[in-house]
Amino acid sequence: MSKKWVYLFREGDASMRDLLGGKGAGLAEMTKSGAPVPPGFTITTEACNAYYANGQQFPEGLWEQVLEALRDIEQQTGKKFGDPSNPLLVSVRSGAKFSMPGMMDTVLNLGLNEATREGLARLTDNPRFAADAYRRFVQLFGKIVLGVDGEKFEHVMDEYKGHGQRQDTDLSADELLEIAEKFKAIIKAEKGVDFPEDPFEQLREAIAAVFRSWNGRRARDYRRLNKIPDDLGTAVNVQTMVFGNMGNDSATGVAFSRNPSTGENKLYGEYLVNAQGEDVVAGIRTPKPISEMEREMPEVYRQFEQIARQLERHYKDVQDMEFTVERGKLYMLQTRTGKRTGAAAVKIAVDMVREGLIDKATAVQRVEPAQLDQLLHPTIKPEAKAKAQLLAKGLPASPGAAAGEVIFDPDEAEQRAQNGEKVILVRVETAPEDFHGMVAAQAVLTSRGGMTSHAAVVARGMGKPCVAGAGDIRINYAAEQFEVNGTVVKKGDYITLDGSTGEVFLGQLETQEPELSGDFQTLMSWADEFRTIGVRTNADTPHDARVAREFGAEGIGLCRTEHMFFEGDRIDAVREMIVAETVEERRAALAKIEPYQKEDFVGIFKAMDGLPVTIRTLDPPLHEFLPHADEEIRELAAKMGISFERLKAKVESLREANPMLGFRGCRLGIVYPEITEMQARAIFTAAKECREQGITVQPEVMIPLVNTVEELRRQAEVVRRVAEEVGFTDYLIGTMIELPRAALVADQIAEEAQFFSFGTNDLTQTTMGISRDDSARFVPKYVEEKIFKDDPFQVLDQEGVGQLVQIGTERGRKTRPDLKVGVCGEHGGEPSSVTFFAKVGLNYVSCSPFRVPIARLAAAQAALGEAKRDK
């Protein structure tokens, strides 16, 4: 006896995905749950493999089993395959274990030929319907099964439609038959074969075509890129055709078991009477809301509603269903998990726990962490967006939407904002000296730079929308305008940014504010019950710290001290410090900065009372604090009372070929220990003062860009000495791990470091040799061509950079088993990266304030995933 190659839908279930493919298993499960699914069967993935093993021939017994299954269907439907008097028509679809582009498309209406077409025409009393079904079938079969270039068919259609003067629907039955004949002639001419009139031959060929498509170029490429094994094989689904266009007692539609926008527990969808599935999609007729069906087809509606409930209970999740009503009889064609908005996801998850449908753990896993962004930021009203003119698309660098007047100059942005105007700061790229302009703006748009460019990082920190690296935009500062694909936008013109999608629109679109529901808080509290990894925030100001704390941050993982250097008059002292030529001059300038730094830290410590605060010593190259244009240098020189030449020479001498790899990080503190000294003193005097006021302070001093333990040791010596001088105890000294070398010698570094914090932004730059500021020139192309799965500055490159995170953690803990390890790169708020960090045993992630809830949820999901794996 031969192997069982064919399963009727009623013989399978959802667990048989390997054998029946995803689609086949789903149809079987639906059938099993009692839903009215048009009868059909699935040819197994094993049959596909056997087909190849057999030299591309059907394995023994396959065809016989197909015929047998077909007879079963005939019995169920009362129709007969190839019988002109009551023809059974079927669809043939591929269906592998994983949905896979490049596999064979659907062939509909298989079983039609001259004779059965006429039978169908009689039966439906609709010759045009039958003729169109036939035309479609010949076309699909010719293209998909026989491999004729689809354009040749389209060309004929186009001629008949007078090159755009008429629609498909304007073609008469006769014309459609003529077209079908022409299609057959094309098939003959192209492939040298006659179009098969025999339905059985049609079926046989269609099945073989599905098998062959498994080894098509695109499918193979897809599998290689996505690491899907080649030996899975594909299943083939053969299913009875049903028609929603057989009169006013027929219909077709799609519906969700709950509202996918709001989460409301009510059927949501639309349908069309006397129509086919394509008609709903094509938009020629406007579908009606599903609620109308209750009046128009009360019986069918009740049945559908019941099935929807049943499927939802069965799958324990919102279902997105396709159905067809053929002459009053409801057929379910597909059901799948329904996509939903962030707000809906939260409401549905919490509701379903209350309804007893799922448990808390499941609820926590039901919401995509990234979706929470929608809940936390303003969005463009959908109706406004639909009508708007899209100017350009850049990177979704910081979520949220905002409208405002285009302003190019940071000073002007600040000024206008003070006058109450709403402005969008538009720059080629931003630098620290543009900070005040960013603070003043509603949102920031740059034409250059990636997800971790200065603009992106700063905007995310402030929770302000940002679209970065919109490469099509050509900015002309001199003319105070930008040009994009022919449109010129001048200073003062309104634009609207959607930082969640990267879209830039012309005009002032209406936005809506987010509302944080009680459901949101409930879900987050459940998430906290499960997660094992801590969530801190990257915050440089008391305000950011407070926001993050409200979002649930458990401390500050990264407080950048250099942002404080730009505020107000401090920059003058900073510049004095840089231009200083002796240690004494430098110390004098630093002494002016110290009180400001101290006050900043006091504010932050107060905001974080009881929680740890990690403060990084000065990191950026010094030239970032100086102007670069001659005009500005001249102005500053005059202000500082030094010669233009001297200042210019200083600026020149600080210029670097690759500032990212230059004189920055702890290298500054080692060459100028007095800088670290000043910062340490500011930290410890602030901490001491706060402690005296009853605030619980836990400072953690973090030394950046360390390569060797010796660097850390020298800086730690300075910090410890100052702490002793100030008389403050109970603090930690640690380091950023942001250079590959540091990860590789982490065992040595841990001799000195009490904690590690992986700076995955810089670690990605160095490990992969990609400057985040310059990545826009090729990374998008790499992602598009699947050379990279994701932009490595958005999603951690686990294989490369992640390997170093793992190595660094393991080696560090070998030396110091209780080493606290966190991550403070932008990846700390990216869900899949958070999962990775939890897996490799990090103690916490740290991210921008507005990403804290996302990280909390992702962390919970990571813990739940681990728990599942451990079972």
Place this chain on the structure above:
Amino acid sequence: MSKKWVYLFREGDASMRDLLGGKGAGLAEMTKSGAPVPPGFTITTEACNAYYANGQQFPEGLWEQVLEALRDIEQQTGKKFGDPSNPLLVSVRSGAKFSMPGMMDTVLNLGLNEATREGLARLTDNPRFAADAYRRFVQLFGKIVLGVDGEKFEHVMDEYKGHGQRQDTDLSADELLEIAEKFKAIIKAEKGVDFPEDPFEQLREAIAAVFRSWNGRRARDYRRLNKIPDDLGTAVNVQTMVFGNMGNDSATGVAFSRNPSTGENKLYGEYLVNAQGEDVVAGIRTPKPISEMEREMPEVYRQFEQIARQLERHYKDVQDMEFTVERGKLYMLQTRTGKRTGAAAVKIAVDMVREGLIDKATAVQRVEPAQLDQLLHPTIKPEAKAKAQLLAKGLPASPGAAAGEVIFDPDEAEQRAQNGEKVILVRVETAPEDFHGMVAAQAVLTSRGGMTSHAAVVARGMGKPCVAGAGDIRINYAAEQFEVNGTVVKKGDYITLDGSTGEVFLGQLETQEPELSGDFQTLMSWADEFRTIGVRTNADTPHDARVAREFGAEGIGLCRTEHMFFEGDRIDAVREMIVAETVEERRAALAKIEPYQKEDFVGIFKAMDGLPVTIRTLDPPLHEFLPHADEEIRELAAKMGISFERLKAKVESLREANPMLGFRGCRLGIVYPEITEMQARAIFTAAKECREQGITVQPEVMIPLVNTVEELRRQAEVVRRVAEEVGFTDYLIGTMIELPRAALVADQIAEEAQFFSFGTNDLTQTTMGISRDDSARFVPKYVEEKIFKDDPFQVLDQEGVGQLVQIGTERGRKTRPDLKVGVCGEHGGEPSSVTFFAKVGLNYVSCSPFRVPIARLAAAQAALGEAKRDK
């Protein structure tokens, strides 16, 4: 019975370094070999450890053993410790296993007090000599043993000398005694103790001071930095004083057993009659050449000559000896391996093999590979150098010496060179567009950039002297002059560079050409007998390839194709290609470049007939091929027939924040596959043409800057397709491993790569996050402060970067056991790095042509070192 803490010199030998320290073991060995060493003894390192274990008290039996040993010395010398009638005086010196700065200095003349001083005065009939010896002893003892600030003593001396009006030698015996008394008063005032008159107390305290110095701050720091264990301890050497200033039958001198400059097998050195060791050093009297001693003291000379031969035979190497003649009796005070020039090292090694003193393996290990540089390049005549004005010091970026007129503009340099003038090109830094100026110049001087800056790499490739990163030099292009520490050097002024030392001299110094002796060739051929790792060269032109082959290169490990892009008119086509806006335009421009590239490859293949040639596809960012100043852009735009605005926009759009981490390497070839295509076609048509002419061609196409196997796969597909089109077979496709990620996923990359070549320049930049162009700002300080042991661009950072080389090699070979692995960074010619590469199993190193002999020798030494370890 207590442990043996004390060894007389005659009781030890050279093998007892652990116990007796380096100096003690040497003195013992010399004594054992029969040389007349002043008698003495060594207190063991174990005694030092026991001293600490015993709460800083002498362990049981130590003092008794010291006294016993002292009695032995008294017996040998006939003198008596503390006896005014014939006092025994000793020196006390520290001596750990490894020579270590920070350990205690020598105390001389110990045993002197009022009484013995008078005895010494009588005995020598020289009260001034005795008084000065006493004064020195009190000073040394006060400073070194008792820890009095040395300046306080100097201050007294200074007063007596009238603040520089008189010399030490002008002081009378009475004055010296007065001074000694003042020293004692200082000791009393500072330390509250009387100067010990008892010689035994002096000795006891001196020994304890040596022990204590083992744990002094500087010694501890040194051990930590050099990873020397703290528990080794130091030995103490106590030795009879001998005096060369006891009359005309006394003398002191230093001599080498062979000439350390030329290697000639003849005693070489100098001596002074009636003098002390310090007098030779102080230069007050002019010493006589050692050959004169044959006439003056024939007996002593013959004895010394014999001892020198004996020691040389014993140590099987050139000896650098110190001796003293006290009243006609010769004493050997020290012998150690003699330092020598490169030329001498080669001659001595080869001579000694011929003399049967050493074997070939030893000879090969006797020459420092780095010393060969002196043999391969012109040098400044020592007499000229001695009188010259040193202007500045930069990095020794490419060895050799050259003089010429200062020229700042590469075009002018070319023009003047064509007129037969010798010029030195002086630039802030060089770029590929300055190439023709570098070709024309005798040497290159830059004020910015490190050992692997463009100037350095290109100059080394051409074997031309280069001093890079001379930061004190301030260049003013506009004024056509540079200023350095107050000296202004104008265009046309002569300077002379020493690229082996990094020195820049004013004026035209005389240089001498190198001569490659037969001994050199002999030594190199012996080296080749031992080495296991191959040596290739980095060469971009047929000329370089030929030079390298003469130096013994076994193939080309790196042929950079971009240097060819700058020559002559090609740059025009290259620029056309860059400015092109469509694939077609780009292809048209590339078609113009292809014939040139092909001809270049033909030349290189011919020069390397029978040897493999690794060709790297285009690597640098495209903006390197375009001018950056408005003036030049305007000129070029006119020449290209496009608008200034368009070209300027192009230049702007290619500008990068961090070009090192930008759009370069295979990223170019992936975004513009037509570039790789053109290069592959040029390679394969050239290879085919050569093969048809009977040349044996082995091309290896190397794809740069690969991060993922997918990148390599895409580029390899292009290369393979072109090879097939051209009809060329038998070539390899491989990749540079120059990003940390590539090393980490080398197992995947080896699926596609037939060979790896580690680009350790870029790998160092990314692994350590240091831009080689910007490293000058802190790396010198790091090296000075021992945070880095070496400049990581000169000497491979084995711990970090080397770890990745090892990981990459291991993982690559896991996938492809026969994977060929080489290195083509500048480290390929650096001896200690070559040793490392050999150790981790690389197949070959590749370096600049002039470094090939160095690499051959280093490779042989690595193999011999391995063999020794394996024993």
